[in-house]
Amino acid sequence: MPDFLGYTQIATVPASDSTYLDTNNGKGLSIGAKYATRLVAAFPAPGGGLSYVSSDTCLAPIPADAPVITNVTVDNTGTTDGLITVKWMSPFQANKVDFPPPYKYEVYRAEGITGDIKIKKVNSGFLTDSTYQDQDPLNTEGQIYNYRILAYDNNNDLVDTSDVASAVRLEAKPQLKMIELNWVAEVPWSNQLNDFKMHLIYRGGKDDTDAQLLLELIDSVDVTANGFKYTDDGSWNSTPLKETDTYCYKVMTRGSYGNDLIPSPLNNFSQKMCAQPNDNIPPCTPTLKIVQPTCEEQAAIVGCGNTIYSNTLTWSVDCRNDVRSFTIYVADKLGDDFTLYKDNVVDTFFVDNIGLKSFARCYKIQSVDRSGNKSDLSDSFCFDNCPYYELPNVFTPNGDGCNPYFSAFSDRTGVDESTGLDPCGNKQSLDDIAAHCARFVEAVDFRVYNRWGKQVYNYTGDVFGQGGEKSIYIDWDGKDTQGKELSEGVYFYVAVLTYDVVDPGQATQTMKGWVHLVR
Numbered sequence: 001m002p003d004f005l006g007y008t009q010i011a012t013v014p015a016s017d018s019t020y021l022d023t024n025n026g027k028g029l030s031i032g033a034k035y036a037t038r039l040v041a042a043f044p045a046p047g048g049g050l051s052y053v054s055s056d057t058c059l060a061p062i063p064a065d066a067p068v069i070t071n072v073t074v075d076n077t078g079t080t081d082g083l084i085t086v087k088w089m090s091p092f093q094a095n096k097v098d099f100p101p102p103y104k105y106e107v108y109r110a111e112g113i114t115g116d117i118k119i120k121k122v123n124s125g126f127l128t129d130s131t132y133q134d135q136d137p138l139n140t141e142g143q144i145y146n147y148r149i150l151a152y153d154n155n156n157d158l159v160d161t162s163d164v165a166s167a168v169r170l171e172a173k174p175q176l177k178m179i180e181l182n183w184v185a186e187v188p189w190s191n192q193l194n195d196f197k198m199h200l201i202y203r204g205g206k207d208d209t210d211a212q213l214l215l216e217l218i219d220s221v222d223v224t225a226n227g228f229k230y231t232d233d234g235s236w237n238s239t240p241l242k243e244t245d246t247y248c249y250k251v252m253t254r255g256s257y258g259n260d261l262i263p264s265p266l267n268n269f270s271q272k273m274c275a276q277p278n279d280n281i282p283p284c285t286p287t288l289k290i291v292q293p294t295c296e297e298q299a300a301i302v303g304c305g306n307t308i309y310s311n312t313l314t315w316s317v318d319c320r321n322d323v324r325s326f327t328i329y330v331a332d333k334l335g336d337d338f339t340l341y342k343d344n345v346v347d348t349f350f351v352d353n354i355g356l357k358s359f360a361r362c363y364k365i366q367s368v369d370r371s372g373n374k375s376d377l378s379d380s381f382c383f384d385n386c387p388y389y390e391l392p393n394v395f396t397p398n399g400d401g402c403n404p405y406f407s408a409f410s411d412r413t414g415v416d417e418s419t420g421l422d423p424c425g426n427k428q429s430l431d432d433i434a435a436h437c438a439r440f441v442e443a444v445d446f447r448v449y450n451r452w453g454k455q456v457y458n459y460t461g462d463v464f465g466q467g468g469e470k471s472i473y474i475d476w477d478g479k480d481t482q483g484k485e486l487s488e489g490v491y492f493y494v495a496v497l498t499y500d501v502v503d504p505g506q507a508t509q510t511m512k513g514w515v516h517l518v519r
Contacts, residue, residue, distance in 0.1 A: 030188035034258035066160030077272035082140025142320035163188035172275035178233040191255035295386035304411035304437035310353035385440040387499035397478035
């Protein structure tokens with residue numbers, strides 16, 4: 001399968017198969033696009049080898065019964081004043097009876113090359129035009145955005161949603177006396193077709209605006225033969241790149257739906273990207289911008305026994321245009337060495353939620369530029385747990401099933417969810433119970449004394465006891481260490497608790513109190 005034909009391998013199937021359902025990896029085929037399919041057979045060993053390419057099979061384009069997005073192009077590059085123009089076509093093949101025109105539109109934007117992170121509607125009301133310039137303010141220098149269009153009919157009923165299309169993201173990798181460019185876009189059309197195979201490369205100085213960069217076309221690249229990359233070594237004007245100079249670029253992609261009813265080519269510009277050959281200067285250090293959740297917020301999340309935790313990291317960096325990616329380092333306790341946790345993070349936020357056993361963890365962030373230079377590690381930020389442990393001041397081990405044990409608060413009280421009544425007949429709120437449950441307690445050493453100071457009972461338990469024997473809940477039944485029932489009265493206790501917190505020096509707490517044993 002020659003590269004210049006513009007085909008992409010989508011599957012390998014057993015030789016016994018003679019059918020294949022193309023769903024575009026579950027995303028669905030692009031609205032309005034025309035697809036061509038070819039097959040290549042792989043022969044078995046020992047002969048092996050590949051067959052000739054089959055003739056192409058072209059089907060009619062996917063009906064354009066939803067908006068057809070055609071352009072997501074960066075007009076201006078900046079951290080707060082970025083501009084992106086989005087264009088689309090109406091759902092011109094929608095059922096006019098079910099969805100009567102004229103149509104009107106909403107534009108939605110999300111962060112990332114695809115997906116719906118921080119998705120929001122960016123226009124007010126409805127649009128009747130099919131072009132919109134997003135000025136909300138955008139960080140086109142450091143962030144990539146994707147868009148989708150929602151169409152509504154004359155009755156304000158939703159017709160459908162377009163496919164998602166991202167802006168073109170350009171990256172620059174400095175090398176010895178040259179700069180390598182790579183670009184990518186996640187779009188519903190093809191940017192690698194033989195009919196529009198040449199993508200255009202523009203270059204200028206670091207102070208040039210996006211518009212000024214487009215005054216100097218330095219080259220074009222055949223993406224069907226070379227992929228989405230280009231190396232600027234100065235050969236276009238026989239002037240080698242200088243190590244002390246900064247060079248800035250924009251790339252124009254060209255693509256098509258392959259549908260005669262949709263104009264081609266679809267031209268879209270990347271953001272402005274600058275780089276310096278042979279860069280050996282480290283990038284600037286990120287600044288963490290994180291807010292520790294309050295204990296009330298933690299209690300609402302954790303409740304009684306939640307085991308799914310997440311920490312959201314956010315940071316900023318002053319030299320975003322020079323940074324290719326970020327590396328995250330972690331330490332589980334204060335004083336521990338920080339170790340590599342996640343590299344090649346391209347956003348300025350990260351959600352740590354894989355295998356996290358609690359909130360307690362410390363983080364540092366490092367910038368990596370396009371030459372592989374690394375910044376100093378940022379200052380650390382430590383998320384911490386809010387431990388909680390509450391003991392009652394009365395229990396009645398008299399066999400009636402009501403408060404039979406002296407136990408730490410938990411959701412094991414047997415509240416009837418239909419009536420909300422506990423075994424004592426008291427109305428209990430499940431939310432209130434969850435707010436008082438033991439949280440982030442790893443172990444307890446519990447001792448009971450009578451009014452004369454004599455120890456009459458002791459107990460140790462930890463989280464490995466789960467909810468049963470030797471757990472953190474104590475579950476004292478009012479008997480002494482020899483199993484003899486103690487007399488009714490007031491007893492005093494000392495509980496030494498071990499908490500799961502980020503600072504080992506704050507992990508141990510002593511709780512003292514009294515309890516009334518009622519027979």
